[in-house]
Amino acid sequence: MNRMLRDIYNTLLEFVRTFGAFQLFFLKLVKHSPAILATRFDLVVKQVYNAGALSLVIIMICGLFVGGVLGLQGYSNLARFNAEDSIGVFAAFGLTKELGPVITALLFAGRAGTSLASEIGLMKATDQLSAMEMMAVNPVRRVLVPRFLGGVIAMPLLAAVFSAVGLFGTHLVAVELLNVDVGAFWQQMQNTVDIEDINEGILKSVVFGVTASHIAVWEGYNAIPTAEGVGRATTRTVVITAIAVLVFDFMITAAMI
Amino acid sequence: MLQTRTVEIGTGLFVLLGMGALFFLTTQTTGGDDFDADEIFTVEARFENVGSLRPRAPIAMSGVTIGRVTSISFDRENLEAVVVFVIDSQYDQIPDDSDATILTSGILGSQYIGLQAGGSDTYLEDGSEVLFTQSAILLENLIGKFLVNAGGED
Amino acid sequence: MDETSENLIEIHDLKYSRGPRPIFEGMNLTIKRGEITALMGPSGTGKTTLLRLITRQLIPQHGVIYVNGVDISTLNIRKLYEMRQQFGMLFQNGALLTDISVFENVAFPLREHTKLTNRLIRHVVLTKLHAVGLRGAADMMPAQLSGGMARRVALARAMVMDPEILIYDEPFVGLDPISMGVIVRLVRRMNDALGITSIIVSHDVAEVSTVADRSFLISEGRVAASGSPDELRTAKSELVRQFMHGMADGPVAFHFQAPGYEEQLLGRDSE
Numbered sequence: 001m002n003r004m005l006r007d008i009y010n011t012l013l014e015f016v017r018t019f020g021a022f023q024l025f026f027l028k029l030v031k032h033s034p035a036i037l038a039t040r041f042d043l044v045v046k047q048v049y050n051a052g053a054l055s056l057v058i059i060m061i062c063g064l065f066v067g068g069v070l071g072l073q074g075y076s077n078l079a080r081f082n083a084e085d086s087i088g089v090f091a092a093f094g095l096t097k098e099l100g101p102v103i104t105a106l107l108f109a110g111r112a113g114t115s116l117a118s119e120i121g122l123m124k125a126t127d128q129l130s131a132m133e134m135m136a137v138n139p140v141r142r143v144l145v146p147r148f149l150g151g152v153i154a155m156p157l158l159a160a161v162f163s164a165v166g167l168f169g170t171h172l173v174a175v176e177l178l179n180v181d182v183g184a185f186w187q188q189m190q191n192t193v194d195i196e197d198i199n200e201g202i203l204k205s206v207v208f209g210v211t212a213s214h215i216a217v218w219e220g221y222n223a224i225p226t227a228e229g230v231g232r233a234t235t236r237t238v239v240i241t242a243i244a245v246l247v248f249d250f251m252i253t254a255a256m257i
Numbered sequence: 258m259l260q261t262r263t264v265e266i267g268t269g270l271f272v273l274l275g276m277g278a279l280f281f282l283t284t285q286t287t288g289g290d291d292f293d294a295d296e297i298f299t300v301e302a303r304f305e306n307v308g309s310l311r312p313r314a315p316i317a318m319s320g321v322t323i324g325r326v327t328s329i330s331f332d333r334e335n336l337e338a339v340v341v342f343v344i345d346s347q348y349d350q351i352p353d354d355s356d357a358t359i360l361t362s363g364i365l366g367s368q369y370i371g372l373q374a375g376g377s378d379t380y381l382e383d384g385s386e387v388l389f390t391q392s393a394i395l396l397e398n399l400i401g402k403f404l405v406n407a408g409g410e411d
Numbered sequence: 412m413d414e415t416s417e418n419l420i421e422i423h424d425l426k427y428s429r430g431p432r433p434i435f436e437g438m439n440l441t442i443k444r445g446e447i448t449a450l451m452g453p454s455g456t457g458k459t460t461l462l463r464l465i466t467r468q469l470i471p472q473h474g475v476i477y478v479n480g481v482d483i484s485t486l487n488i489r490k491l492y493e494m495r496q497q498f499g500m501l502f503q504n505g506a507l508l509t510d511i512s513v514f515e516n517v518a519f520p521l522r523e524h525t526k527l528t529n530r531l532i533r534h535v536v537l538t539k540l541h542a543v544g545l546r547g548a549a550d551m552m553p554a555q556l557s558g559g560m561a562r563r564v565a566l567a568r569a570m571v572m573d574p575e576i577l578i579y580d581e582p583f584v585g586l587d588p589i590s591m592g593v594i595v596r597l598v599r600r601m602n603d604a605l606g607i608t609s610i611i612v613s614h615d616v617a618e619v620s621t622v623a624d625r626s627f628l629i630s631e632g633r634v635a636a637s638g639s640p641d642e643l644r645t646a647k648s649e650l651v652r653q654f655m656h657g658m659a660d661g662p663v664a665f666h667f668q669a670p671g672y673e674e675q676l677l678g679r680d681s682e
Contacts, residue, residue, distance in 0.1 A: 049264045053271035092286045119510075127506035131565075133468055134500040135520045135572075136492035142523070157275025164278035167286065186285075192367060193287045194313065202279070 025221075026214055032145045040146065047150025051112040051213075055158055058111055059104060063162040066103060067169025070094055074170070075178050084180050088189035091170035096193070096201040100163035102249050105208035108155060109241035113216035116147050117237040120220025121230035144221060148213045155209025156202055163201065200256050207248055212241045296346035297324070298383035302357045302370070307338045308393025310359055310368045316342050317360075318372045323348045326370065342370065344381070352377040353385055359393035368393060419444040419479060419576065419608050420465060426473035427457075427464060434460055436632035437474075447602050447609040449623035451616065453654065456629050458612040459503075462578055465610075466498055467491060479575075496524065499569030500578045504585075505561035507553040507568070513540070514549040517568045524572065539567040543597060559590025566597060576608045577601060583615040591618060598622050616655055620644070628654060 037044060074087040120143065123129050129139040174180040216237045223233035307329055316324035324344035332339050344351070354375030361368050372387070381387070420442040427435045434457040442448045450458050463469040465476060467483050476483050478494060486494060507516045517536045521527055527535070540546045543563040553561060562582060569577055579598065583591050599622050602609045613619050619626065620640035628636040628643065628651055636643060636651045644655050653661030669675070 045268050046264055048271070049268040052275070053267040056271055056274070096282055096286065123509070126504065126509070127502040128508055130463075130468060131500070131502055131506035131508075134466060134495055134498060135523065135568075136495040137520075137523050138492075154271075154275075157272060157279070160275055160278035160282055164281045167282075189286050191362065195283060195287050196313075198283050198287060201282075 022214075022218055025218055028140060029145055029148045029214065029217070032141045033149055036141060036145045036149065040142075043142070043146035044149045044153070047146045048153050049150075050115070051108070051147075051150045052154030052158060055108060055111045055154070056161065058107055059158050059162050060165050062103060062107060063100075063165035064169040066099055066162075067091060067095065067166030067171075068173045070099075070166070071170040071173030071178070075174060075180070084174075084178070085184035086188055087170065087174045087180055088167075088185040088187075089192045091167060091174075092189045092193045093197065095163040095166040095170075096198050097204075098201075098249070098253075100166065101159045101201050101204035101208055102245060104155065104159040104162045104205065105212055105245040106242055108151070108158060108208075109212050109216070109238050109245070112151060112154070113212050113237045113241055114234040116151070116213070116216040117220035117223070118230055118234045120144070120147070120217060121223035121225070121233045124221065124223060125225035125227070125230060144217050148217050151213025151216065152206075152209045155212065156205040159201065159205035159208075200252070204249060204252055207252065208245050211244050211248060215241050215244065294345035294347070297343040298346055298349075298381075299327070299341060299343050300324075300381055300383075300385050300387060301339060301341045302387040302390050303332070303335070304338045304340060304357075304359065304390050304392050306392040306395070307340060308359055308361075308368055308395055310340065310370070310393065314367065315369045316344060316372060317369055318348070318351070318374070323372075340370070349380060349382070351381045353379050353381050353387075354389065355381070355387060356389045356391065357387040358391040361394070417443055418477075420610075421477040422465075422474065423476075424474040425464065425471050425476065427460065427469070427471050429460075433632055435464075435471075438629075438633055440627060440634055442608065442610060443625070444608050445602075445606060446624040447598065447611065447622055449611045449613060449619045449626040450629060451612075451614055451619060451626055451654070452629035452635075454614065456631070458614075458629060459580055461629070462500075462580055462610070462612055466495060466500065466578070496520075496572055497575045498578060499572065499574035499576070501562065501565050501569050501580060501582055503581045504558065505553070505565035507556075507561055507565055509553050511552075512549070513545070513551050513553065513556070513564050516553065516564060517571055519568065520572050535571060536567075539571050540564070542570070543567045544593075557590070559586050559593065562586070562590075562594060563597065566594075566601070570601065570605075573605075574607065576610065579609065579611045579613075581613055582611065583613055583618045595622055616657070630654075 070091040071087060074090040075084050078084045078086055078090065120129075123139075123143065129143065132139045132142060171182075171185065175182045175185055219233040219237045219240070220230075223229045310326065310329060312326050312328055314326045315322045316326065324342050326340055326342045328341045330339050330341075331337075351372065352375040354377040356373040356375065358371045358373065359368055360371045375389070418441050420440075422438060422440040425435045425438040425440075426433070438461075450461060452458055460469065464471055465478070465483075467476075467486070470484060479497070481494070483491070483494065507513075508519065511519070514536055515522075517539055518532050521532050521535060537546055537549065540549055543566055545560060545563055545567065548556065548560065548564070553564070556564065582594050582598070586594065595618055598609060598611065601607055611619060611623065623640055626637065626640055626643055627634050630650055636646055636648055638646070643651055646652065646655075650662040652658070659665050
């Protein structure tokens, strides 16, 4: 019994310690960020490419279909109240405030987050990070910070692309397919959606970008340097990012209402 | 390095596309009531019932947005709603006996305040109050009345 | 100790343990300038750990390590990075950065630490690649190289800042005999031609014997024996003989610690 209590205590303590280390790691990333942005922007650009440009196709395809589904669902539900003209409003709110940032963050975790974690984990497993240390190069600055910043920059842009393409998808389904009046579609949207609503979406995607990149870089850097350890780190990246994103989403939404 | 160019072009395209999308979202999905005047003056009005009027709802005159609601509160002494709103300073010749009505855009649309010009020679200015107001028309009350009337004709 | 002292690295009474397991228990060791020193020992004796201690990737729990007469535990980050520039290190499988080409790998330390022009960098990098015989592979990616080639590129990279000390971590593991011969020759040549001090960590007795000036045999957290390869081969100590001649049983027992064989088979150990 006594032993069980001690085990629980130790597990809790270890959890708190890991969480603390995770936060300190974040401070470290932030501390080095301005210098890297100012002096090694070339490294950041490369990571924006990896995290952003390479995720673009999946983001656009998913955005188009999510927007299309919103069009179908919106039509079949709103038509009951003869309010199918409001599909634009329905889709714009859904995409810009919720689905855009959240689905983008989840896709980002799956596409860019895993590749970040496994890349960094492999660099660790193959001594590349130690080799940098030995060449008097700080791997946190040289490897981790640019990847973190790349993700942070890419996420809001990806989320915006997702929402815009999504609206296009809704437009295709609602206007072209279901013959909703094009003027009503856009005008009702413009009358109802506020710049504040868009800002909420942007705020969310910035927070998600920081969260997802932080988690991916952390998991990679702290992976057990074996094939199995790296595999586990990528899985954890997706799981933890998904949970964190949805929790933050709830918190931000609750705070904005 | 071989891929530097690809990386740079790819990143450039990606960032431009992202910015374009952001621009699209901020300008094309919003802006039916983009009221962002720099110089404004504050006016208030009291209503018996504001319905579902919300802060940031537009103030319109002849259908043109000239201002926006800033706050809605309840006056405990007079038992009525106090709506404070701002109007763009360039509209400084609105007669102070104008009418404020809470209207609905479309059947299910959001509510806004419509101002109907009066005939006075003095104008609304910072701190004035619109004295003539008409409360929101509540759909449920209308339906209620309609049903009662319909029942009475039998 | 002054800078020109004969001893480049001195280790005094080093103690280090990972978790509850002690790895070094009061180790003393001296590495002489200009020599090729081999650190040998059975697997799991912490040879790689020792390298990490010398380069302060790890910090000892007790004892002092002097490099060039400086106690390295007193260095701040900047001084430490300055010191590390005197080191070149060759990791077990090269540890080339996988996302950049061979050329950029070798150029990496130059780009990070110097403001040389591109032309000069190109010149230096090609010279170093030529020295390891891989000038023709400059545009290849690390994934396209064989194990031996990757290690040679890593050697070129380790040398590019003209270090005083070159450290080789298991340079012979997993190489075919030809590549092995190439590496052995390169180690010798770098050392003699450039006046570098070399440290080789290995358990490859035969290969090490052909290049090392002095060998240390590490076992159970201490230096068990030291001397030239010949001295070690003819040493009396049982452990040294077991290791040098590759005998299966001896002081390092064939059997891992276990309860009595008979007892365990008959199921009596659980009581």
